[in-house]
Amino acid sequence: MATTGRLLNSRTASQRLNGVLFTLPAVLLVGFVMGLPLVQAAYYSFTSWNGAQAPFTGWTNYLNMLNDPELRRSLVNSLLFAASVPLGLVAPFVTAYVLHKDIPGSRLFRALIFAPTALSWVVIGMVARQFFALNGPLNSIFRLFGSSGPNWLADSSLALPAVIFTFNAAIYGINTIIFLTGLATIDRSTIEAAWLDGAREWQVIIHVILPAMRRFVEFVLIVTVISSATGIFAMIYVMTGGGPGSATLTLEFAVWRRAFATGGFGAGAAIGITLMLVTLLAIGAIRLAMRDRSGA
Amino acid sequence: MCPVGVPTLSVPRNDQVNVRETMMKMWLRSALSAAMLMGAAGSAPVFADDITLTMWGQGDCPPNACMGAALVDAFQKANPGIKINLIQQPVDGYFTNLLAQSVIGRGPDIASMWAGGYMDQFKTYMVDLHKYVADDILDSVNGVDFFSEGYNHKNAVYAAPNTAQWYIGYYNKKVFKDAGIASLPTTWDELSADAKILKDKGYTPIVQGAVDGGASFAAWEDWSYLAAALSPSDWSKMLSGELPYNNPTLVAQLTKWAQLFKDGYFNADAYNSPTALDDFKAGKAGMYLGGGSWQAGQLVTAMGEDVGIIVPPYSDTPTRAAVSFAGGGYAVFNYSKNIDAAGKFAAFVLSDEGQKVIAQFDAPTRSGFPNSNPLLNDMATLSGKPETINYPMFDNFTQAPVTDALARNVPQALIGQMSPADVLSAMDAAYASLPADQKKPISFGK
Numbered sequence: 156m157a158t159t160g161r162l163l164n165s166r167t168a169s170q171r172l173n174g175v176l177f178t179l180p181a182v183l184l185v186g187f188v189m190g191l192p193l194v195q196a197a198y199y200s201f202t203s204w205n206g207a208q209a210p211f212t213g214w215t216n217y218l219n220m221l222n223d224p225e226l227r228r229s230l231v232n233s234l235l236f237a238a239s240v241p242l243g244l245v246a247p248f249v250t251a252y253v254l255h256k257d258i259p260g261s262r263l264f265r266a267l268i269f270a271p272t273a274l275s276w277v278v279i280g281m282v283a284r285q286f287f288a289l290n291g292p293l294n295s296i297f298r299l300f301g302s303s304g305p306n307w308l309a310d311s312s313l314a315l316p317a318v319i320f321t322f323n324a325a326i327y328g329i330n331t332i333i334f335l336t337g338l339a340t341i342d343r344s345t346i347e348a349a350w351l352d353g354a355r356e357w358q359v360i361i362h363v364i365l366p367a368m369r370r371f372v373e374f375v376l377i378v379t380v381i382s383s384a385t386g387i388f389a390m391i392y393v394m395t396g397g398g399p400g401s402a403t404l405t406l407e408f409a410v411w412r413r414a415f416a417t418g419g420f421g422a423g424a425a426i427g428i429t430l431m432l433v434t435l436l437a438i439g440a441i442r443l444a445m446r447d448r449s450g451a
Numbered sequence: 452m453c454p455v456g457v458p459t460l461s462v463p464r465n466d467q468v469n470v471r472e473t474m475m476k477m478w479l480r481s482a483l484s485a486a487m488l489m490g491a492a493g494s495a496p497v498f499a500d501d502i503t504l505t506m507w508g509q510g511d512c513p514p515n516a517c518m519g520a521a522l523v524d525a526f527q528k529a530n531p532g533i534k535i536n537l538i539q540q541p542v543d544g545y546f547t548n549l550l551a552q553s554v555i556g557r558g559p560d561i562a563s564m565w566a567g568g569y570m571d572q573f574k575t576y577m578v579d580l581h582k583y584v585a586d587d588i589l590d591s592v593n594g595v596d597f598f599s600e601g602y603n604h605k606n607a608v609y610a611a612p613n614t615a616q617w618y619i620g621y622y623n624k625k626v627f628k629d630a631g632i633a634s635l636p637t638t639w640d641e642l643s644a645d646a647k648i649l650k651d652k653g654y655t656p657i658v659q660g661a662v663d664g665g666a667s668f669a670a671w672e673d674w675s676y677l678a679a680a681l682s683p684s685d686w687s688k689m690l691s692g693e694l695p696y697n698n699p700t701l702v703a704q705l706t707k708w709a710q711l712f713k714d715g716y717f718n719a720d721a722y723n724s725p726t727a728l729d730d731f732k733a734g735k736a737g738m739y740l741g742g743g744s745w746q747a748g749q750l751v752t753a754m755g756e757d758v759g760i761i762v763p764p765y766s767d768t769p770t771r772a773a774v775s776f777a778g779g780g781y782a783v784f785n786y787s788k789n790i791d792a793a794g795k796f797a798a799f800v801l802s803d804e805g806q807k808v809i810a811q812f813d814a815p816t817r818s819g820f821p822n823s824n825p826l827l828n829d830m831a832t833l834s835g836k837p838e839t840i841n842y843p844m845f846d847n848f849t850q851a852p853v854t855d856a857l858a859r860n861v862p863q864a865l866i867g868q869m870s871p872a873d874v875l876s877a878m879d880a881a882y883a884s885l886p887a888d889q890k891k892p893i894s895f896g897k
Contacts (some may be wrong), residue, residue, distance in 0.1 A: 190515070203886070284666075289720035307721035309667070311868050396543060396666030399722070399863050415547035417852040418572060419879075 156381060193431075200425035205418055216425035226426065228401045229409040230433070236319055236383040237437055243323030251334030252360070272328040276386070280393030281417060283321040284308065287394075308395050309451060311402040318394055318403045321388055330375050336363070337371030373445040376439050384434045398401070406430040491674045502792045506561040509779070510542040514750045518613070518812035525808045526799045535561070543665025549573070553784065555565040560787035561796055564610040564780045566597035567747070567847030568854065574600075583794035588801050590787040593816045594777030603644040610780030614813040617830045618672040618774040618844060620740035620761040621750055626654055627737060635761050637769040639707050639866040641755045646716035648818065649737040658714040658736035659729025659865070667723045670861035671742045672774070676763040677704040677847040679772035683842055690848050691892045692882055695843045697875035704765060705864045705871030712865050722866045745778070747826040748812050760829050773834045778813070850889050856881035 198214055202209035220226045254261045261370065271279070285291050287307035294304030307317045341364060349359045365372070372374040388407050391397060397412060404412070406426055414423025454496060508519040520805035538559070540548060546569050552558030553576045554682075564570055564577075564595045581589070589595055592612060600606035622635065627645075630652045636642040659668050678686065680700050688694035718724055718736070727748070731739040732753040740763040742857050750758045764770050781800050783793040799805045806820040812828045822828075834841055846854055856878045864867040868878075882890070 180873055284723075286722075288725065290691070303719070306720050308870075309720065309866060309867065310862075350720070392544070392666070394666060398667055398859055399868055412549075412855070415551045416544070416855045418550070419852075 159299060159444040164171070170209040172322055189231055196424045196427055199421050200428045202421045203419075204421040204424065209421065212421065216422045217429070219422065220425060220429065225404065226406075227402045228433035229406050229426075230429075232315060232404060233384060233406045233430070233433065235315065236322065236387075237380050239319045239323055240376060240383060242377045243326065243379070244372070246323075247327050247374075247375075248334050250253075250327075250331045251338055252364075254331070254335060263330070268331050269330045270328070271325065272332075274325075276325070276389040278395055279321065279325045280390040283390070284394050287317050309399055311399045314395050314399060314402045318391060320381060321390065321394065325390070326382065330379065333371060333375050334368070337368045340371075341367045373441065376441050376445075380437050380441065381434060382439070384430060406433065456466065474813035494687060502533045502789050504533065504560040504787070504789055504793055504796070506535050506537050506547075506781075506796070507559040507563060508537055508539045509545050509563045510745075512537075512539045513749055515639045516752060516812065518748075518809060520596040521808050522613075522796075522800060522805060525804060526796050529799065529804065530792075530795060531578065533789075533795070537750055539757045541665055542669060543661075543667075546572075546886065548880070553786070554744075556786035558784055558786065560793040561781055561783055564598070564782040565847060566594075566610075566612075566777050566780065567843070568849055568851070569847060570598065570609060570782075572851065573608060576784050576786065577609040578785050578787075578794060579609070580611060580783065580792055580794065580797050581608060583783075583791075583798040584608070584611065584801055588817075590797075592801055593818070595816070597777035598780045598782075599883065611800045612777050612780040612816045613800055613809055614744070614778035615816060615831070616776055616778030616814075616844075617744040618675050619742055619744060619830055620672075620738060620763045621731070621742050621746070621826075622738045623731065623734055623736065623757055624752065624759050625757045626645055626734060630654065630737065632737075637762075638764055639867055640768055642764045643711065643714070645737075646711065646714070650716060655718045655736040656732065657711065657738045657740055658718050658724070658727045658731050658741070659721035659722075659741050660718065660724030661722075662741075664729040667862050668721065668741060670741070670857065670865075671844065671846040673708070673763065673765075673865075674745055674857060674861055675774040676740075676765045676770075676772060677701070677708060677843060678775070679770070679840070679842055679846055680704050680766060683840070686842070686848075687892070692890055695875075696878040696882070697872055701856055702871045703874055704863075705874060708765065709871065711869055713867060717865070721861055725887070726829065744827060745813065747824050747830075751824055751826060758826065759835070762833070770797050771838055772842055773830075773839045773841050774842045775830070775834050776847055777816075783787055850882070850885055852881040853878055854885055 199209060201211060201213060203212045254264055254268075274282075282311040286293055288294070289304070289306045289309075293307070297304030305313055307313045317407075345367070346359055346363055349363050354362070384405075385407055387405075388411060391403055391405065391408050397408045405441070407430060409428045409432065410423045413421045413426055463586070472853075485666045497645065506523065508517075512519055514520070514609075519537055519539075523537050527534060536838065548560055548566075549558055550572060553573060558576070560692050564573070570577075589608060592604075594612045594615060595608060598610040598612055599608045599851045625827075626649065627635075630645075630648050632645050632648060636645045649656040658698070659673075661668050663669055673714060678689075681689070684872065685694055689696055712721060721727070724730075727736075730736050732750065733758070734754075738761060740761070762770050762772060766772070769835075781797050783797050800809075801817065803820075806817050807817040809815040810820040810822040812822070813824070814822055814831065833839060846857065849857060860869055860874040860877045864871050864874045
């Protein structure tokens with residue numbers, strides 16, 4: 156037994172060593188391409204780095220952010236983007252639910268809905284820019300009623316809703332497909348049992364389907380919130396350039412503007428670190444909310 | 452033959468030593484092959500007769516009116532071993548993108564460059580062109596001092612200037628004639644009166660928009676003429692912080708400018724119209740006041756003799772301003788892996804062959820190479836008049852945060868989304884935020 160135990164221990168140690176050795180390249184690679192830049196960014200956020208020199212300035216960049224109205228605006232805008240995500244998931248869920256019922260033409264609809272997902276954010280931004288133009292398709296509806304309609308992207312009170320709408324429209328297809336996948340994983344017998352028990356459709360959705368889809372909803376929420384925080388720079392750049400003024404400026408866009416439009420790389424790094432923390436907090440909040448719901 | 456790094460499957464079971472050795476070999480093979488791949492990627496040979504350079508240009512470059520592309524073509528014919536990929540970048544954010552790439556050493560080999568403050572931030576990345584261009588050629592290049600250290604080309608020369616440039620407005624002669632306007636407006640009052648006539652005739656009096664590919668219109672041209680209500684010495688004071696931007700003269704200028712929009716004399720989507728220049732070319736508008744000499748070629752091509760130049764009459768008294776400066780230049784970057792080949796292109800731009808190419812599109816920087824564009828000749832005549840006050844391009848000297856504040860806020864003043872005082876205060880705030888070493892007197896050079 157003792158010999159067998161040593162052999163097992165030896166095997167375990169060997170396997171552990173092999174495991175470490177095999178994962179080491181990946182760990183080093185990830186550390187190199189993700190960890191190191193993150194540490195660098197964190198360091199530079201405490202300097203007034205101008206691209207060449209980086210004198211240490213302590214918390215100055217972070218304190219300046221608190222007093223900068225433009226950055227406060229960008230934080231609010233980023234939060235509004237994130238807040239729009241749950242609302243933006245309603246349409247994909249409803250669409251997925253309808254398509255899941257195998258209505259005639261549902262395969263074609265799936266393809267059509269998913270197709271825009273292949274477009275880059277730049278193309279989406281360009282199309283949206285034309286859509287919201289003063290003489291664009293959207294305002295043609297207004298023209299039917301004798302009004303010229305607003306210049307959506309030039310109006311500081313309308314530009315942000317237009318950009319948020321575009322974002323949610325752009326992720327509609329991929330989220331629909333994810334929900335469709337989730338719906339396909341639900342055991343039909345539970346739904347049929349609910350039908351047999353006399354449940355109405357909305358009751359089945361709320362009490363059977365949604366709880367069964369919790370992981371998918373959580374996944375979509377997290378991925379979409381991350382996209383809204385860190386993935387739509389190109390779309391905003393093309394649609395509004397962050398303007399008018401700072402009307403559509405997000406924290407992500409502010410990183411670029413502060414770092415490269417004004418040469419404040421240290422300040423840009425501080426905004427970037429703040430953006431990361433805000434995003435992590437949002438993800439934590441989503442996970443917490445979903446966990447609470449499941450426990451209820 | 453088993454490819455390197457692919458593990459064999461003949462590992463004897465229950466043989467701890469063999470397993471460990473085999474696994475170790477597999478890991479070493481993987482690591483070795485990864486190292487070899489990385490090494491190979493880092494030391495790919497570059498053949499002298501197979502050099503490819505990347506060059507960034509700014510804004511749209513229509514196939515038949517693209518000077519950069521013509522220069523590249525001519526250079527490639529003269530240097531068969533060197534190929535240049537010309538990439539046109541949007542004007543909006545061009546320098547920020549270039550800086551972003553330069554900081555990490557992955558920018559283009561050659562890039563279009565503007566003089567003054569735009570260029571200053573790139574000095575550590577640019578190559579002194581003395582090595583590639585003969586001194587006697589440099590002595591003959593108009594505007595080369597703007598691209599030189601200390602505004603003296605005997606010092607480091609950072610870019611090969613390709614054109615002389617003007618900020619200028621354009622008007623449609625046919626439209627003016629149709630509206631019965633015999634002479635060009637030279638004051639705010641005349642501009643307003645003529646704009647009313649044009650509007651009553653069914654034309655858009657003044658057209659503006661995002662003509663350079665950006666999300667909104669660039670206000671550099673309008674701003675320089677608006678600020679020409681102040682003297683060049685006052686410009687120096689503003690740029691150096693001695694005179695606030697939020698001063699009564701500029702507030703009044705922006706207010707009058709915004710009034711034109713309020714009165715319906717601009718296109719309603721002046722802030723971001725993607726078709727502004729096309730509308731002007733199509734004869735739908737009387738004036739396009741936010742233009743520059745770089746558009747002269749395409750306008751003559753599209754409108755023939757119907758297009759003429761007009762100084763934006765943003766003045767209470769007959770305007771005498773002309774805004775001109777060294778145009779763009781081509782800079783070579785020191786992180787290029789083919790600096791000498793890129794330097795060769797810069798030298799080509801200033802050579803006789805290069806100047807002949809430029810003369811087909813724009814005003815070359817060396818004498819003896821006349822161009823056939825009447826608008827450019829008119830601009831040169833305007834600047835040469837004794838009564839003309841020649842101003843440089845204002846934004847070439849503003850510090851980056853001030854330039855940013857100008858770019859974002861001045862267009863909003865036109866469409867009434869920000870008050871003139873707020874716009875100018877934002878520029879003052881941007882100046883106030885500058886580090887001490889950037890708050891220094893600004894020189895216009897010669």
